[in-house]
Amino acid sequence: MGKMIISDDIEVRQNEDLSRYSTFKVGGRADFAAFPKNAEEFKSILFSLKENGQRYTVIGNGSNVLFDDDGYRGTVIFTKYMNNTEYIHMNDKIRVRAECGKSITELAFEAGKKHLLTGMEFAYGIPGSVGGALFMNAGAYGKQISDIVVCTECYDTASEKQMTISAPEHHFSYRKSAFSENKNLIVLSSVFELREGEGGEIFDLMNKYMKNRKEKQPLDFPSAGSVFKRPADGVYAGKLIEDAGLKGLRVGDAEVSEKHAGFIVNRANASSKDILELIEMVKDKVYGSSGVRLECEVIYIPSE
Ligand SMILES: Cc1cc2nc3c(=O)[nH]c(=O)nc-3n(C[C@H](O)[C@H](O)[C@H](O)COP(=O)(O)OP(=O)(O)OC[C@H]3O[C@@H](n4cnc5c(N)ncnc54)[C@H](O)[C@@H]3O)c2cc1C
Known part of the structure:
Protein backbone atom coordinates (compact mmCIF):
# COMPACT_ATOMS: atom_id res chain seq x y z
CA MET A 1 0.00 0.00 0.00
CA GLY A 2 1.52 3.37 -1.07
CA LYS A 3 1.30 6.68 0.73
CA MET A 4 -1.43 9.19 0.25
CA ILE A 5 -0.42 12.83 0.50
CA ILE A 6 -3.24 15.32 1.00
CA SER A 7 -4.20 18.01 3.48
CA ASP A 8 -4.75 17.00 7.15
CA ASP A 9 -8.27 18.52 7.15
CA ILE A 10 -9.63 16.01 4.68
CA GLU A 11 -11.06 12.73 5.96
CA VAL A 12 -9.03 9.81 4.61
CA ARG A 13 -9.37 6.19 5.76
CA GLN A 14 -7.01 3.33 5.06
CA ASN A 15 -7.95 -0.22 4.12
CA GLU A 16 -11.64 0.65 3.75
CA ASP A 17 -14.20 -2.11 3.03
CA LEU A 18 -15.75 -1.24 -0.36
CA SER A 19 -18.72 -3.59 0.01
CA ARG A 20 -20.19 -1.02 2.43
CA TYR A 21 -20.31 1.52 -0.37
CA SER A 22 -21.84 -0.56 -3.17
CA THR A 23 -25.52 -1.36 -3.55
CA PHE A 24 -24.37 -4.85 -4.71
CA LYS A 25 -22.71 -5.21 -1.23
CA VAL A 26 -19.66 -6.65 -2.94
CA GLY A 27 -15.97 -5.67 -3.02
CA GLY A 28 -12.69 -5.97 -1.12
CA ARG A 29 -10.72 -3.22 0.57
CA ALA A 30 -9.43 0.01 -0.93
CA ASP A 31 -5.94 1.18 0.02
CA PHE A 32 -7.43 4.62 0.74
CA ALA A 33 -10.88 6.17 0.85
CA ALA A 34 -11.21 9.97 0.79
CA PHE A 35 -14.33 11.93 1.74
CA PRO A 36 -14.26 15.56 0.54
CA LYS A 37 -16.84 17.86 2.14
CA ASN A 38 -16.81 20.54 -0.57
CA ALA A 39 -15.52 21.36 -4.05
CA GLU A 40 -12.26 22.84 -2.75
CA GLU A 41 -11.40 19.66 -0.84
CA PHE A 42 -12.45 17.52 -3.81
CA LYS A 43 -10.22 19.49 -6.22
CA SER A 44 -7.29 19.43 -3.82
CA ILE A 45 -7.54 15.61 -3.52
CA LEU A 46 -7.73 15.21 -7.31
CA PHE A 47 -4.78 17.60 -7.76
CA SER A 48 -2.58 15.84 -5.14
CA LEU A 49 -3.30 12.38 -6.47
CA LYS A 50 -2.50 13.43 -10.01
CA GLU A 51 0.70 15.26 -8.98
CA ASN A 52 1.83 12.11 -7.16
CA GLY A 53 0.86 9.82 -10.03
CA GLN A 54 -1.59 7.89 -7.84
CA ARG A 55 -4.55 5.92 -9.13
CA TYR A 56 -8.06 7.00 -8.12
CA THR A 57 -11.73 6.59 -8.91
CA VAL A 58 -14.75 8.72 -7.96
CA ILE A 59 -17.88 7.13 -6.44
CA GLY A 60 -21.27 8.70 -5.75
CA ASN A 61 -23.70 6.23 -4.25
CA GLY A 62 -22.08 3.11 -5.73
CA SER A 63 -25.38 2.01 -7.30
CA ASN A 64 -24.03 1.35 -10.79
CA VAL A 65 -20.62 -0.12 -10.05
CA LEU A 66 -19.16 -3.52 -9.29
CA PHE A 67 -16.06 -3.39 -7.11
CA ASP A 68 -13.40 -6.10 -7.38
CA ASP A 69 -13.09 -8.83 -4.73
CA ASP A 70 -9.45 -7.67 -4.35
CA GLY A 71 -10.57 -4.13 -3.57
CA TYR A 72 -8.80 -1.13 -5.10
CA ARG A 73 -5.09 -0.29 -5.27
CA GLY A 74 -5.21 3.47 -4.97
CA THR A 75 -7.74 5.95 -3.61
CA VAL A 76 -11.52 5.81 -3.92
CA ILE A 77 -13.00 9.31 -3.56
CA PHE A 78 -16.53 9.25 -2.15
CA THR A 79 -18.68 12.33 -2.78
CA LYS A 80 -21.44 11.48 -0.29
CA TYR A 81 -20.71 14.48 1.98
CA MET A 82 -21.01 16.95 -0.90
CA ASN A 83 -24.75 17.26 -0.81
CA ASN A 84 -25.70 20.94 -0.51
CA TYR A 209 -43.33 5.53 -9.68
CA MET A 210 -42.18 4.17 -6.30
CA LYS A 211 -45.08 1.69 -6.18
CA ASN A 212 -44.18 0.53 -9.67
CA ARG A 213 -40.53 0.01 -8.64
CA LYS A 214 -41.54 -2.00 -5.57
CA GLU A 215 -43.87 -4.19 -7.64
CA LYS A 216 -41.46 -4.86 -10.51
CA GLN A 217 -37.96 -4.70 -9.02
CA PRO A 218 -36.25 -7.10 -6.57
CA LEU A 219 -35.58 -4.36 -4.01
CA ASP A 220 -35.22 -6.81 -1.10
CA PHE A 221 -31.84 -8.04 -2.40
CA PRO A 222 -28.66 -6.04 -3.09
CA SER A 223 -28.20 -5.22 -6.79
CA ALA A 224 -27.02 -2.47 -9.12
CA GLY A 225 -30.33 -2.15 -10.96
CA SER A 226 -30.48 -3.14 -14.63
CA VAL A 227 -27.21 -4.83 -15.49
CA PHE A 228 -27.45 -4.36 -19.26
CA LYS A 229 -28.28 -1.42 -21.51
CA ARG A 230 -31.38 -1.46 -23.68
CA PRO A 231 -30.00 -2.94 -26.94
CA ALA A 232 -32.28 -0.75 -29.13
CA ASP A 233 -35.40 1.41 -28.80
CA GLY A 234 -38.26 -0.82 -27.70
CA VAL A 235 -35.94 -3.84 -27.17
CA TYR A 236 -35.42 -4.64 -23.49
CA ALA A 237 -32.54 -6.67 -22.09
CA GLY A 238 -34.78 -8.07 -19.33
CA LYS A 239 -37.25 -9.48 -21.89
CA LEU A 240 -34.45 -11.11 -23.95
CA ILE A 241 -33.00 -12.67 -20.78
CA GLU A 242 -36.42 -13.92 -19.67
CA ASP A 243 -37.18 -15.30 -23.16
CA ALA A 244 -33.86 -17.17 -23.05
CA GLY A 245 -35.15 -18.92 -19.90
CA LEU A 246 -32.46 -17.45 -17.66
CA LYS A 247 -34.51 -16.27 -14.67
CA GLY A 248 -33.06 -17.88 -11.56
CA LEU A 249 -29.72 -18.76 -13.25
CA ARG A 250 -27.02 -18.70 -10.56
CA VAL A 251 -23.28 -18.58 -10.07
CA GLY A 252 -22.61 -18.92 -6.35
CA ASP A 253 -24.87 -16.39 -4.65
CA ALA A 254 -25.26 -14.22 -7.78
CA GLU A 255 -28.63 -14.82 -9.39
CA VAL A 256 -30.61 -13.54 -12.38
CA SER A 257 -33.62 -12.18 -10.50
CA GLU A 258 -36.83 -14.20 -10.70
CA LYS A 259 -38.77 -10.95 -10.32
CA HIS A 260 -37.00 -8.88 -13.02
CA ALA A 261 -34.62 -10.69 -15.38
CA GLY A 262 -32.69 -7.47 -16.12
CA PHE A 263 -31.39 -7.45 -12.53
CA ILE A 264 -28.67 -9.65 -11.05
CA VAL A 265 -29.13 -9.92 -7.30
CA ASN A 266 -26.75 -10.84 -4.52
CA ARG A 267 -28.68 -13.53 -2.64
CA ALA A 268 -26.26 -13.47 0.33
CA ASN A 269 -22.50 -13.67 -0.16
CA ALA A 270 -21.96 -13.28 -3.91
CA SER A 271 -18.45 -12.33 -4.96
CA SER A 272 -17.56 -9.94 -7.73
CA LYS A 273 -16.17 -12.97 -9.61
CA ASP A 274 -19.57 -14.75 -9.33
CA ILE A 275 -21.35 -11.70 -10.73
CA LEU A 276 -18.87 -11.23 -13.59
CA GLU A 277 -19.14 -14.93 -14.50
CA LEU A 278 -22.94 -14.75 -14.47
CA ILE A 279 -22.88 -11.61 -16.66
CA GLU A 280 -20.77 -13.45 -19.26
CA MET A 281 -23.07 -16.51 -19.15
CA VAL A 282 -26.13 -14.30 -19.69
CA LYS A 283 -24.45 -12.46 -22.59
CA ASP A 284 -23.50 -15.76 -24.31
CA LYS A 285 -26.89 -17.37 -23.83
CA VAL A 286 -28.83 -14.30 -24.99
CA TYR A 287 -26.59 -14.04 -28.05
CA GLY A 288 -27.25 -17.73 -28.74
CA SER A 289 -31.02 -17.40 -28.42
CA SER A 290 -31.62 -14.00 -30.02
CA GLY A 291 -28.45 -12.93 -31.86
CA VAL A 292 -28.38 -9.75 -29.72
CA ARG A 293 -25.10 -8.79 -28.03
CA LEU A 294 -25.91 -7.27 -24.64
CA GLU A 295 -23.75 -4.41 -23.39
CA CYS A 296 -23.14 -3.95 -19.68
CA GLU A 297 -24.54 -0.84 -18.01
CA VAL A 298 -22.93 -1.67 -14.66
CA ILE A 299 -19.31 -0.47 -14.47
CA TYR A 300 -16.71 -2.96 -13.20
CA ILE A 301 -13.87 -1.34 -11.23
CA PRO A 302 -10.79 -3.59 -11.33
CA SER A 303 -8.49 -3.69 -8.31
CA GLU A 304 -5.49 -2.53 -10.36
C1 LIG B 1 -32.44 -0.75 -7.31
C2 LIG B 1 -31.83 0.09 -8.38
C3 LIG B 1 -32.64 0.75 -9.29
C4 LIG B 1 -32.09 1.54 -10.31
N1 LIG B 1 -32.92 2.17 -11.17
C5 LIG B 1 -32.39 2.95 -12.14
C6 LIG B 1 -33.23 3.64 -13.06
O1 LIG B 1 -34.45 3.59 -12.99
N2 LIG B 1 -32.65 4.40 -14.02
C7 LIG B 1 -31.27 4.51 -14.13
O2 LIG B 1 -30.81 5.24 -15.03
N3 LIG B 1 -30.46 3.87 -13.28
C8 LIG B 1 -30.97 3.10 -12.30
N4 LIG B 1 -30.14 2.46 -11.43
C9 LIG B 1 -28.67 2.57 -11.59
C10 LIG B 1 -28.00 3.74 -10.84
O3 LIG B 1 -28.75 4.09 -9.68
C11 LIG B 1 -27.83 4.98 -11.72
O4 LIG B 1 -27.02 4.69 -12.85
C12 LIG B 1 -27.20 6.15 -10.95
O5 LIG B 1 -27.22 7.29 -11.77
C13 LIG B 1 -25.75 5.88 -10.53
O6 LIG B 1 -25.39 6.92 -9.61
P1 LIG B 1 -24.32 6.65 -8.45
O7 LIG B 1 -24.09 7.92 -7.73
O8 LIG B 1 -24.69 5.49 -7.64
O9 LIG B 1 -23.05 6.32 -9.37
P2 LIG B 1 -21.84 5.37 -8.96
O10 LIG B 1 -22.27 3.94 -9.05
O11 LIG B 1 -21.22 5.83 -7.71
O12 LIG B 1 -20.85 5.67 -10.18
C14 LIG B 1 -21.25 5.40 -11.51
C15 LIG B 1 -20.23 6.07 -12.46
O13 LIG B 1 -20.33 7.48 -12.30
C16 LIG B 1 -19.05 8.04 -12.01
N5 LIG B 1 -19.23 9.19 -11.12
C17 LIG B 1 -19.87 9.24 -9.93
N6 LIG B 1 -19.80 10.49 -9.41
C18 LIG B 1 -19.09 11.24 -10.29
C19 LIG B 1 -18.67 12.59 -10.33
N7 LIG B 1 -18.93 13.45 -9.33
N8 LIG B 1 -17.96 13.01 -11.42
C20 LIG B 1 -17.66 12.17 -12.43
N9 LIG B 1 -18.01 10.86 -12.45
C21 LIG B 1 -18.73 10.41 -11.39
C22 LIG B 1 -18.29 6.91 -11.33
O14 LIG B 1 -16.88 7.10 -11.44
C23 LIG B 1 -18.78 5.69 -12.10
O15 LIG B 1 -18.03 5.52 -13.28
C24 LIG B 1 -30.67 1.67 -10.40
C25 LIG B 1 -29.84 1.02 -9.45
C26 LIG B 1 -30.43 0.25 -8.45
C27 LIG B 1 -29.53 -0.41 -7.44
Whole structure:
Protein backbone atom coordinates (compact mmCIF):
# COMPACT_ATOMS: atom_id res chain seq x y z
CA MET A 1 0.00 0.00 0.00
CA GLY A 2 1.52 3.37 -1.07
CA LYS A 3 1.30 6.68 0.73
CA MET A 4 -1.43 9.19 0.25
CA ILE A 5 -0.42 12.83 0.50
CA ILE A 6 -3.24 15.32 1.00
CA SER A 7 -4.20 18.01 3.48
CA ASP A 8 -4.75 17.00 7.15
CA ASP A 9 -8.27 18.52 7.15
CA ILE A 10 -9.63 16.01 4.68
CA GLU A 11 -11.06 12.73 5.96
CA VAL A 12 -9.03 9.81 4.61
CA ARG A 13 -9.37 6.19 5.76
CA GLN A 14 -7.01 3.33 5.06
CA ASN A 15 -7.95 -0.22 4.12
CA GLU A 16 -11.64 0.65 3.75
CA ASP A 17 -14.20 -2.11 3.03
CA LEU A 18 -15.75 -1.24 -0.36
CA SER A 19 -18.72 -3.59 0.01
CA ARG A 20 -20.19 -1.02 2.43
CA TYR A 21 -20.31 1.52 -0.37
CA SER A 22 -21.84 -0.56 -3.17
CA THR A 23 -25.52 -1.36 -3.55
CA PHE A 24 -24.37 -4.85 -4.71
CA LYS A 25 -22.71 -5.21 -1.23
CA VAL A 26 -19.66 -6.65 -2.94
CA GLY A 27 -15.97 -5.67 -3.02
CA GLY A 28 -12.69 -5.97 -1.12
CA ARG A 29 -10.72 -3.22 0.57
CA ALA A 30 -9.43 0.01 -0.93
CA ASP A 31 -5.94 1.18 0.02
CA PHE A 32 -7.43 4.62 0.74
CA ALA A 33 -10.88 6.17 0.85
CA ALA A 34 -11.21 9.97 0.79
CA PHE A 35 -14.33 11.93 1.74
CA PRO A 36 -14.26 15.56 0.54
CA LYS A 37 -16.84 17.86 2.14
CA ASN A 38 -16.81 20.54 -0.57
CA ALA A 39 -15.52 21.36 -4.05
CA GLU A 40 -12.26 22.84 -2.75
CA GLU A 41 -11.40 19.66 -0.84
CA PHE A 42 -12.45 17.52 -3.81
CA LYS A 43 -10.22 19.49 -6.22
CA SER A 44 -7.29 19.43 -3.82
CA ILE A 45 -7.54 15.61 -3.52
CA LEU A 46 -7.73 15.21 -7.31
CA PHE A 47 -4.78 17.60 -7.76
CA SER A 48 -2.58 15.84 -5.14
CA LEU A 49 -3.30 12.38 -6.47
CA LYS A 50 -2.50 13.43 -10.01
CA GLU A 51 0.70 15.26 -8.98
CA ASN A 52 1.83 12.11 -7.16
CA GLY A 53 0.86 9.82 -10.03
CA GLN A 54 -1.59 7.89 -7.84
CA ARG A 55 -4.55 5.92 -9.13
CA TYR A 56 -8.06 7.00 -8.12
CA THR A 57 -11.73 6.59 -8.91
CA VAL A 58 -14.75 8.72 -7.96
CA ILE A 59 -17.88 7.13 -6.44
CA GLY A 60 -21.27 8.70 -5.75
CA ASN A 61 -23.70 6.23 -4.25
CA GLY A 62 -22.08 3.11 -5.73
CA SER A 63 -25.38 2.01 -7.30
CA ASN A 64 -24.03 1.35 -10.79
CA VAL A 65 -20.62 -0.12 -10.05
CA LEU A 66 -19.16 -3.52 -9.29
CA PHE A 67 -16.06 -3.39 -7.11
CA ASP A 68 -13.40 -6.10 -7.38
CA ASP A 69 -13.09 -8.83 -4.73
CA ASP A 70 -9.45 -7.67 -4.35
CA GLY A 71 -10.57 -4.13 -3.57
CA TYR A 72 -8.80 -1.13 -5.10
CA ARG A 73 -5.09 -0.29 -5.27
CA GLY A 74 -5.21 3.47 -4.97
CA THR A 75 -7.74 5.95 -3.61
CA VAL A 76 -11.52 5.81 -3.92
CA ILE A 77 -13.00 9.31 -3.56
CA PHE A 78 -16.53 9.25 -2.15
CA THR A 79 -18.68 12.33 -2.78
CA LYS A 80 -21.44 11.48 -0.29
CA TYR A 81 -20.71 14.48 1.98
CA MET A 82 -21.01 16.95 -0.90
CA ASN A 83 -24.75 17.26 -0.81
CA ASN A 84 -25.70 20.94 -0.51
CA THR A 85 -28.51 22.41 -2.56
CA GLU A 86 -29.46 25.99 -3.39
CA TYR A 87 -32.73 27.16 -4.97
CA ILE A 88 -32.50 30.08 -7.40
CA HIS A 89 -35.67 31.97 -8.40
CA MET A 90 -35.39 33.75 -11.78
CA ASN A 91 -38.67 35.43 -12.83
CA ASP A 92 -40.94 32.48 -13.69
CA LYS A 93 -38.10 29.92 -13.70
CA ILE A 94 -36.78 28.07 -10.70
CA ARG A 95 -33.40 26.44 -10.73
CA VAL A 96 -31.71 24.21 -8.20
CA ARG A 97 -27.98 23.86 -7.86
CA ALA A 98 -26.99 20.55 -6.26
CA GLU A 99 -23.54 19.30 -5.31
CA CYS A 100 -22.35 16.09 -6.95
CA GLY A 101 -22.94 13.81 -3.95
CA LYS A 102 -26.60 14.78 -3.45
CA SER A 103 -28.94 11.81 -3.79
CA ILE A 104 -31.26 12.37 -6.77
CA THR A 105 -34.08 10.62 -4.90
CA GLU A 106 -33.65 13.07 -1.99
CA LEU A 107 -33.40 15.97 -4.43
CA ALA A 108 -36.63 14.95 -6.19
CA PHE A 109 -38.34 14.65 -2.78
CA GLU A 110 -36.96 17.95 -1.45
CA ALA A 111 -37.82 19.84 -4.67
CA GLY A 112 -41.31 18.32 -4.74
CA LYS A 113 -42.19 18.44 -1.05
CA LYS A 114 -40.50 21.57 0.29
CA HIS A 115 -40.51 23.67 -2.84
CA LEU A 116 -43.50 22.27 -4.79
CA LEU A 117 -41.40 21.96 -7.93
CA THR A 118 -42.20 19.56 -10.74
CA GLY A 119 -39.81 18.00 -13.29
CA MET A 120 -37.79 15.58 -11.17
CA GLU A 121 -40.42 13.04 -10.22
CA PHE A 122 -38.87 10.46 -12.59
CA ALA A 123 -35.71 10.42 -10.45
CA TYR A 124 -37.56 9.49 -7.25
CA GLY A 125 -36.42 5.93 -6.47
CA ILE A 126 -33.22 5.97 -8.55
CA PRO A 127 -30.57 5.34 -5.85
CA GLY A 128 -27.86 7.49 -7.45
CA SER A 129 -26.06 10.77 -6.78
CA VAL A 130 -26.08 13.86 -9.00
CA GLY A 131 -22.55 13.01 -10.27
CA GLY A 132 -23.43 9.39 -11.03
CA ALA A 133 -26.72 10.40 -12.66
CA LEU A 134 -24.95 12.86 -14.96
CA PHE A 135 -22.24 10.33 -15.82
CA MET A 136 -24.87 7.68 -16.74
CA ASN A 137 -27.58 10.07 -17.97
CA ALA A 138 -29.86 8.25 -15.54
CA GLY A 139 -33.51 8.07 -16.43
CA ALA A 140 -36.82 6.34 -15.89
CA TYR A 141 -40.42 6.52 -17.06
CA GLY A 142 -39.52 8.27 -20.33
CA LYS A 143 -37.45 11.07 -18.74
CA GLN A 144 -33.73 11.46 -18.19
CA ILE A 145 -31.48 13.77 -16.21
CA SER A 146 -30.50 15.39 -19.56
CA ASP A 147 -34.06 16.81 -19.80
CA ILE A 148 -33.52 19.11 -16.81
CA VAL A 149 -29.80 20.00 -16.79
CA VAL A 150 -28.97 23.67 -17.40
CA CYS A 151 -25.21 23.59 -16.74
CA THR A 152 -22.57 21.76 -14.71
CA GLU A 153 -19.55 22.95 -12.79
CA CYS A 154 -16.74 20.50 -13.45
CA TYR A 155 -13.06 20.00 -12.87
CA ASP A 156 -10.84 18.77 -15.67
CA THR A 157 -8.03 16.72 -14.13
CA ALA A 158 -6.08 16.88 -17.43
CA SER A 159 -5.89 20.70 -17.63
CA GLU A 160 -6.37 21.10 -13.84
CA LYS A 161 -9.01 23.75 -14.56
CA GLN A 162 -12.50 24.28 -13.22
CA MET A 163 -15.14 25.14 -15.84
CA THR A 164 -18.87 25.43 -16.40
CA ILE A 165 -20.33 23.46 -19.28
CA SER A 166 -23.69 24.25 -20.91
CA ALA A 167 -26.43 21.68 -21.54
CA PRO A 168 -25.34 20.81 -25.15
CA GLU A 169 -21.73 20.40 -23.98
CA HIS A 170 -22.81 17.44 -21.84
CA HIS A 171 -23.20 15.41 -25.10
CA PHE A 172 -25.92 13.33 -23.52
CA SER A 173 -27.28 10.22 -25.20
CA TYR A 174 -28.73 6.97 -23.87
CA ARG A 175 -26.72 6.17 -20.67
CA LYS A 176 -23.80 8.27 -21.97
CA SER A 177 -22.44 11.76 -21.35
CA ALA A 178 -19.32 13.89 -21.69
CA PHE A 179 -18.27 12.39 -18.32
CA SER A 180 -18.53 8.76 -19.39
CA GLU A 181 -16.63 9.59 -22.59
CA ASN A 182 -13.90 11.64 -20.87
CA LYS A 183 -12.97 10.29 -17.43
CA ASN A 184 -10.81 13.38 -16.73
CA LEU A 185 -13.97 15.42 -16.39
CA ILE A 186 -15.34 15.37 -12.84
CA VAL A 187 -18.75 16.72 -11.79
CA LEU A 188 -18.60 19.19 -8.88
CA SER A 189 -22.20 20.46 -8.98
CA SER A 190 -25.00 20.84 -11.46
CA VAL A 191 -27.93 23.21 -12.05
CA PHE A 192 -31.38 21.82 -12.94
CA GLU A 193 -34.41 23.70 -14.20
CA LEU A 194 -37.76 22.84 -12.62
CA ARG A 195 -41.21 24.43 -12.71
CA GLU A 196 -43.75 25.38 -10.07
CA GLY A 197 -46.21 22.53 -9.74
CA GLU A 198 -49.16 21.35 -7.73
CA GLY A 199 -48.18 19.49 -4.55
CA GLY A 200 -50.79 16.74 -4.85
CA GLU A 201 -49.93 15.96 -8.47
CA ILE A 202 -46.19 15.86 -7.76
CA PHE A 203 -46.71 13.45 -4.87
CA ASP A 204 -49.15 11.25 -6.75
CA LEU A 205 -46.63 10.84 -9.55
CA MET A 206 -43.71 10.10 -7.21
CA ASN A 207 -45.80 7.57 -5.26
CA LYS A 208 -46.94 5.93 -8.50
CA TYR A 209 -43.33 5.53 -9.68
CA MET A 210 -42.18 4.17 -6.30
CA LYS A 211 -45.08 1.69 -6.18
CA ASN A 212 -44.18 0.53 -9.67
CA ARG A 213 -40.53 0.01 -8.64
CA LYS A 214 -41.54 -2.00 -5.57
CA GLU A 215 -43.87 -4.19 -7.64
CA LYS A 216 -41.46 -4.86 -10.51
CA GLN A 217 -37.96 -4.70 -9.02
CA PRO A 218 -36.25 -7.10 -6.57
CA LEU A 219 -35.58 -4.36 -4.01
CA ASP A 220 -35.22 -6.81 -1.10
CA PHE A 221 -31.84 -8.04 -2.40
CA PRO A 222 -28.66 -6.04 -3.09
CA SER A 223 -28.20 -5.22 -6.79
CA ALA A 224 -27.02 -2.47 -9.12
CA GLY A 225 -30.33 -2.15 -10.96
CA SER A 226 -30.48 -3.14 -14.63
CA VAL A 227 -27.21 -4.83 -15.49
CA PHE A 228 -27.45 -4.36 -19.26
CA LYS A 229 -28.28 -1.42 -21.51
CA ARG A 230 -31.38 -1.46 -23.68
CA PRO A 231 -30.00 -2.94 -26.94
CA ALA A 232 -32.28 -0.75 -29.13
CA ASP A 233 -35.40 1.41 -28.80
CA GLY A 234 -38.26 -0.82 -27.70
CA VAL A 235 -35.94 -3.84 -27.17
CA TYR A 236 -35.42 -4.64 -23.49
CA ALA A 237 -32.54 -6.67 -22.09
CA GLY A 238 -34.78 -8.07 -19.33
CA LYS A 239 -37.25 -9.48 -21.89
CA LEU A 240 -34.45 -11.11 -23.95
CA ILE A 241 -33.00 -12.67 -20.78
CA GLU A 242 -36.42 -13.92 -19.67
CA ASP A 243 -37.18 -15.30 -23.16
CA ALA A 244 -33.86 -17.17 -23.05
CA GLY A 245 -35.15 -18.92 -19.90
CA LEU A 246 -32.46 -17.45 -17.66
CA LYS A 247 -34.51 -16.27 -14.67
CA GLY A 248 -33.06 -17.88 -11.56
CA LEU A 249 -29.72 -18.76 -13.25
CA ARG A 250 -27.02 -18.70 -10.56
CA VAL A 251 -23.28 -18.58 -10.07
CA GLY A 252 -22.61 -18.92 -6.35
CA ASP A 253 -24.87 -16.39 -4.65
CA ALA A 254 -25.26 -14.22 -7.78
CA GLU A 255 -28.63 -14.82 -9.39
CA VAL A 256 -30.61 -13.54 -12.38
CA SER A 257 -33.62 -12.18 -10.50
CA GLU A 258 -36.83 -14.20 -10.70
CA LYS A 259 -38.77 -10.95 -10.32
CA HIS A 260 -37.00 -8.88 -13.02
CA ALA A 261 -34.62 -10.69 -15.38
CA GLY A 262 -32.69 -7.47 -16.12
CA PHE A 263 -31.39 -7.45 -12.53
CA ILE A 264 -28.67 -9.65 -11.05
CA VAL A 265 -29.13 -9.92 -7.30
CA ASN A 266 -26.75 -10.84 -4.52
CA ARG A 267 -28.68 -13.53 -2.64
CA ALA A 268 -26.26 -13.47 0.33
CA ASN A 269 -22.50 -13.67 -0.16
CA ALA A 270 -21.96 -13.28 -3.91
CA SER A 271 -18.45 -12.33 -4.96
CA SER A 272 -17.56 -9.94 -7.73
CA LYS A 273 -16.17 -12.97 -9.61
CA ASP A 274 -19.57 -14.75 -9.33
CA ILE A 275 -21.35 -11.70 -10.73
CA LEU A 276 -18.87 -11.23 -13.59
CA GLU A 277 -19.14 -14.93 -14.50
CA LEU A 278 -22.94 -14.75 -14.47
CA ILE A 279 -22.88 -11.61 -16.66
CA GLU A 280 -20.77 -13.45 -19.26
CA MET A 281 -23.07 -16.51 -19.15
CA VAL A 282 -26.13 -14.30 -19.69
CA LYS A 283 -24.45 -12.46 -22.59
CA ASP A 284 -23.50 -15.76 -24.31
CA LYS A 285 -26.89 -17.37 -23.83
CA VAL A 286 -28.83 -14.30 -24.99
CA TYR A 287 -26.59 -14.04 -28.05
CA GLY A 288 -27.25 -17.73 -28.74
CA SER A 289 -31.02 -17.40 -28.42
CA SER A 290 -31.62 -14.00 -30.02
CA GLY A 291 -28.45 -12.93 -31.86
CA VAL A 292 -28.38 -9.75 -29.72
CA ARG A 293 -25.10 -8.79 -28.03
CA LEU A 294 -25.91 -7.27 -24.64
CA GLU A 295 -23.75 -4.41 -23.39
CA CYS A 296 -23.14 -3.95 -19.68
CA GLU A 297 -24.54 -0.84 -18.01
CA VAL A 298 -22.93 -1.67 -14.66
CA ILE A 299 -19.31 -0.47 -14.47
CA TYR A 300 -16.71 -2.96 -13.20
CA ILE A 301 -13.87 -1.34 -11.23
CA PRO A 302 -10.79 -3.59 -11.33
CA SER A 303 -8.49 -3.69 -8.31
CA GLU A 304 -5.49 -2.53 -10.36
C1 LIG B 1 -32.44 -0.75 -7.31
C2 LIG B 1 -31.83 0.09 -8.38
C3 LIG B 1 -32.64 0.75 -9.29
C4 LIG B 1 -32.09 1.54 -10.31
N1 LIG B 1 -32.92 2.17 -11.17
C5 LIG B 1 -32.39 2.95 -12.14
C6 LIG B 1 -33.23 3.64 -13.06
O1 LIG B 1 -34.45 3.59 -12.99
N2 LIG B 1 -32.65 4.40 -14.02
C7 LIG B 1 -31.27 4.51 -14.13
O2 LIG B 1 -30.81 5.24 -15.03
N3 LIG B 1 -30.46 3.87 -13.28
C8 LIG B 1 -30.97 3.10 -12.30
N4 LIG B 1 -30.14 2.46 -11.43
C9 LIG B 1 -28.67 2.57 -11.59
C10 LIG B 1 -28.00 3.74 -10.84
O3 LIG B 1 -28.75 4.09 -9.68
C11 LIG B 1 -27.83 4.98 -11.72
O4 LIG B 1 -27.02 4.69 -12.85
C12 LIG B 1 -27.20 6.15 -10.95
O5 LIG B 1 -27.22 7.29 -11.77
C13 LIG B 1 -25.75 5.88 -10.53
O6 LIG B 1 -25.39 6.92 -9.61
P1 LIG B 1 -24.32 6.65 -8.45
O7 LIG B 1 -24.09 7.92 -7.73
O8 LIG B 1 -24.69 5.49 -7.64
O9 LIG B 1 -23.05 6.32 -9.37
P2 LIG B 1 -21.84 5.37 -8.96
O10 LIG B 1 -22.27 3.94 -9.05
O11 LIG B 1 -21.22 5.83 -7.71
O12 LIG B 1 -20.85 5.67 -10.18
C14 LIG B 1 -21.25 5.40 -11.51
C15 LIG B 1 -20.23 6.07 -12.46
O13 LIG B 1 -20.33 7.48 -12.30
C16 LIG B 1 -19.05 8.04 -12.01
N5 LIG B 1 -19.23 9.19 -11.12
C17 LIG B 1 -19.87 9.24 -9.93
N6 LIG B 1 -19.80 10.49 -9.41
C18 LIG B 1 -19.09 11.24 -10.29
C19 LIG B 1 -18.67 12.59 -10.33
N7 LIG B 1 -18.93 13.45 -9.33
N8 LIG B 1 -17.96 13.01 -11.42
C20 LIG B 1 -17.66 12.17 -12.43
N9 LIG B 1 -18.01 10.86 -12.45
C21 LIG B 1 -18.73 10.41 -11.39
C22 LIG B 1 -18.29 6.91 -11.33
O14 LIG B 1 -16.88 7.10 -11.44
C23 LIG B 1 -18.78 5.69 -12.10
O15 LIG B 1 -18.03 5.52 -13.28
C24 LIG B 1 -30.67 1.67 -10.40
C25 LIG B 1 -29.84 1.02 -9.45
C26 LIG B 1 -30.43 0.25 -8.45
C27 LIG B 1 -29.53 -0.41 -7.44
